[in-house]
Amino acid sequence: MHGGYDVSKVDPATAVEMEFVDRDGSKRTVLAPEGASVLDVAHANDIELEGACEGSLACSTCHVYVDEDTYGKLDEPTDDENDMLDLAFALKENSRLGCQVVADRKTTEKMEITLPQATRNMAVDGYVAKPH
Amino acid sequence: MLSRLRISGRGGSGRLWRAFSTVGSKSTGHPASVCVVGAGPAGFYTAESLLRMANGRFNLKLSIVERLAVPFGLVRFGVAPDHPEVKYVENVFQGLLENPSVDFFGNVAVGRDVTVPELMQMYDAVVLACGAESNRDLGLPSEHLQNIFSARDFVGWYNAHPDFTNLPVDLSRITDAVVIGNGNVALDVARILMRNYEELAKTDISNHALSTLKRSMIRRVHVVGRRGLAQAAWTAKEVREILHAVSSVAPIVADENDLNVSSVDEQELQSNRSRRRCVHIMKDAYSKGRASEELAGRKELVFHFRRAPVEFLPDDHGNVMRADFLRTVLEGDAGRQRVVGLDDGDRLKLPAQLVVKSVGYKSVPLDGVPFDPKGSTVPNDRGKVAGEERLFVSGWLKRGPSGIIATNKWDAEETSSMAISHLSKVRDTSGTGLLGNVRLSELLRKRSVKAVALSGWNLIDAEERKRGSEQDRPRSKISSTEALLKHAASAEILPTAEENSEL
Numbered sequence: 246m247h248g249g250y251d252v253s254k255v256d257p258a259t260a261v262e263m264e265f266v267d268r269d270g271s272k273r274t275v276l277a278p279e280g281a282s283v284l285d286v287a288h289a290n291d292i293e294l295e296g297a298c299e300g301s302l303a304c305s306t307c308h309v310y311v312d313e314d315t316y317g318k319l320d321e322p323t324d325d326e327n328d329m330l331d332l333a334f335a336l337k338e339n340s341r342l343g344c345q346v347v348a349d350r351k352t353t354e355k356m357e358i359t360l361p362q363a364t365r366n367m368a369v370d371g372y373v374a375k376p377h
Numbered sequence: 378m379l380s381r382l383r384i385s386g387r388g389g390s391g392r393l394w395r396a397f398s399t400v401g402s403k404s405t406g407h408p409a410s411v412c413v414v415g416a417g418p419a420g421f422y423t424a425e426s427l428l429r430m431a432n433g434r435f436n437l438k439l440s441i442v443e444r445l446a447v448p449f450g451l452v453r454f455g456v457a458p459d460h461p462e463v464k465y466v467e468n469v470f471q472g473l474l475e476n477p478s479v480d481f482f483g484n485v486a487v488g489r490d491v492t493v494p495e496l497m498q499m500y501d502a503v504v505l506a507c508g509a510e511s512n513r514d515l516g517l518p519s520e521h522l523q524n525i526f527s528a529r530d531f532v533g534w535y536n537a538h539p540d541f542t543n544l545p546v547d548l549s550r551i552t553d554a555v556v557i558g559n560g561n562v563a564l565d566v567a568r569i570l571m572r573n574y575e576e577l578a579k580t581d582i583s584n585h586a587l588s589t590l591k592r593s594m595i596r597r598v599h600v601v602g603r604r605g606l607a608q609a610a611w612t613a614k615e616v617r618e619i620l621h622a623v624s625s626v627a628p629i630v631a632d633e634n635d636l637n638v639s640s641v642d643e644q645e646l647q648s649n650r651s652r653r654r655c656v657h658i659m660k661d662a663y664s665k666g667r668a669s670e671e672l673a674g675r676k677e678l679v680f681h682f683r684r685a686p687v688e689f690l691p692d693d694h695g696n697v698m699r700a701d702f703l704r705t706v707l708e709g710d711a712g713r714q715r716v717v718g719l720d721d722g723d724r725l726k727l728p729a730q731l732v733v734k735s736v737g738y739k740s741v742p743l744d745g746v747p748f749d750p751k752g753s754t755v756p757n758d759r760g761k762v763a764g765e766e767r768l769f770v771s772g773w774l775k776r777g778p779s780g781i782i783a784t785n786k787w788d789a790e791e792t793s794s795m796a797i798s799h800l801s802k803v804r805d806t807s808g809t810g811l812l813g814n815v816r817l818s819e820l821l822r823k824r825s826v827k828a829v830a831l832s833g834w835n836l837i838d839a840e841e842r843k844r845g846s847e848q849d850r851p852r853s854k855i856s857s858t859e860a861l862l863k864h865a866a867s868a869e870i871l872p873t874a875e876e877n878s879e880l
């Protein structure tokens with residue numbers, strides 16, 4: 246399931262609920278069709294998650310944190326996903342690639358996805374952060 | 378990985394194109410113009426974050442100035458041709474080029490066609506993102522023999538970088554090659570030297586490299602590192618690929634002891650997930666062993682660790698024929714281990730008719746811009762150039778030549794927030810408005826510089842894809858600036874004041 250989908254056509258009866266926590270802490274709940282990846286869901290809902298390699302496991306720009314409860318229910322990351330997670334910015338125990346986590350009523354219902362903090366606007370707000 | 382190669386166009390679905398082609402393009406807010414120098418990942422990610430942060434507050438007009446006739450920096454000229462999926466990020470960058478708030482000025486070298494102080498007069502802010510245009514040397518008198526190349530030149534040659542089209546690479550009488558260095562670039566070079574011709578012929582590798590590699594007689598590639606396995610800077614995907622996924626490669630370790638890590642190494646690995654996994658992948662590959670029938674007939678990839686080059690020896694024609702190495706040991710505490718060379722008579726003499734030195738890139742100074750030759754970076758505070766009001770730096774020129782494409786994204790966020798905070802301060806006092814691009818166009822016209830605008834690049838792009846599709850390749854790159862300019866010529870149109878006012 247690649248290239249997003251039409252949000253208006255998602256059937257609420259079979260959809261999976263996902264909550265996105267944006268970089269500024271704001272939350273948004275969206276409905277995802279089963280089979281859509283977190284990256285697809287983000288793009289379909291204008292949530293800013295890059296995914297530069299378009300889900301081909303060649304970059305780490307769709308890196309997200311998954312709530313611990315859901316994390317435990319997901320299949321372990323494959324070697325290929327781990328290779329890219331090695332390179333992700335601000336890696337944590339509950340890090341996953343958005344392109345590899347797929348909406349599934351059994352595992353991801355009500356999952357909470359947190360986007361990693363960039364250093365965005367920190368200098369503007371007078372806050373000094375050292376990202377590297 | 379080749380199975381994922383998509384043969385049409387740039388590859389990928391391009392769905393990000395839309396998102397980036399409109400970011401920050403609301404023409405509201407205080408007018409300001411910013412010049413980004415360098416069209417590599419750092420330049421594009423800085424442009425993207427500037428537009429995003431400016432949204433609503435500033436009506437930002439960006440110029441991206443690039444020395445070469447074509448954009449994308451090391452994504453086009455560094456990333457290996459057999460890794461097409463890595464290049465999908467070009468779709469993100471193309472989206473930015475198509476953004477109405479962005480103007481592309483290709484074939485304009487800052488320092489040659491226009492100076493940094495001139496740009497600083499024309500724009501409200503200037504961001505330098507020129508990458509690393511040079512390379513480190515080994516410091517050995519014999520390292521400049523024929524058929525010894527820096528990885529930067531060699532990679533540029535196989536990726537059709539106009540500067541290296543005529544690199545005199547001869548592979549026709551060669552059986553043994555040596556690659557010095559233990560990073561991903563070294564593995565890229567080794568892999569390209571060893572891949573079957575049929576596989577390479579499906580990629581966007583330069584046409585001259587493809588025909589040279591077709592005649593290659595290479596049987597063995599040695600990859601040699603000064604440090605140990607635990608310190609190797611390569612990453613898991615590339616290690617796994619060369620060990621397991623290239624059908625023409627039989628991996629070998631010269632000395633089994635090299636696979637042992639010391640207790641100090643062990644301490645270092647604890648805090649480095651990536652290196653820990655790489656050591657594991659290597660050890661695993663060798664402990665399992667591989668049936669010799671499976672590897673028969675393949676080219677040998679031989680890893681050597683803790684070996685420092687001391688001398689290269691020429692044949693009667695001045696071509697390199699042997700590379701000699703001394704043993705090294707690592708001394709010191711975890712995280713601070715130093716390489717110490719041992720002259721204990723244990724000299725490794727490798728036959729080598731081709732040597733590629735992959736020991737690091739390095740940036741070059743720009744006139745009128747402070748430079749730290751030691752780190753080969755522009756001294757800066759979170760991206761703001763020390764002692765300069767409206768000058769910023771991003772990417773490899775800011776932090777040194779390391780990290781992946783995505784690293785430049787986080788780096789750019791930091792630089793952009795400093796630049797936006799500068800624009801906020803000066804918004805009522807100076808402000809060149811939206812005119813930066815027009816002023817630059819006028820200056821370039823006066824100086825008869827043949828700049829390549831977006832429309833010119835799009836013509837080049839289409840031509841390369843067309844030629845590629847005829848050969849079942851994603852593209853066939855045009856490799857000289859002259860030819861690139863010829864294809865762009867019918868489209869050269871630089872921004873004018875009238876166009877600006879239509880925004």
Ligand SMILES: Cc1cc2nc3c(=O)[nH]c(=O)nc-3n(C[C@H](O)[C@H](O)[C@H](O)COP(=O)(O)OP(=O)(O)OC[C@H]3O[C@@H](n4cnc5c(N)ncnc54)[C@H](O)[C@@H]3O)c2cc1C
Pocket residue numbers: 414415416417418419420442443444445448449450451452454455456457460463485486487488506507508509510532562565738771772773774779780781782783784785
């Ligand atoms: C061989 C190689 C392979 C790599 N492979 C990968 C990979 O597979 N995956 C990955 O994630 N990362 C890879 N990287 C790393 C990645 O390419 C870099 O992190 C990234 O390109 C750095 O971005 P940059 O914009 O700072 O520099 P660059 O990409 O070098 O861009 C700088 C641009 O500035 C231009 N320029 C220079 N001087 C001037 C001037 N005076 N005036 C105008 N323009 C100028 C240059 O022509 C260039 O286009 C690789 C790097 C190398 C060297």
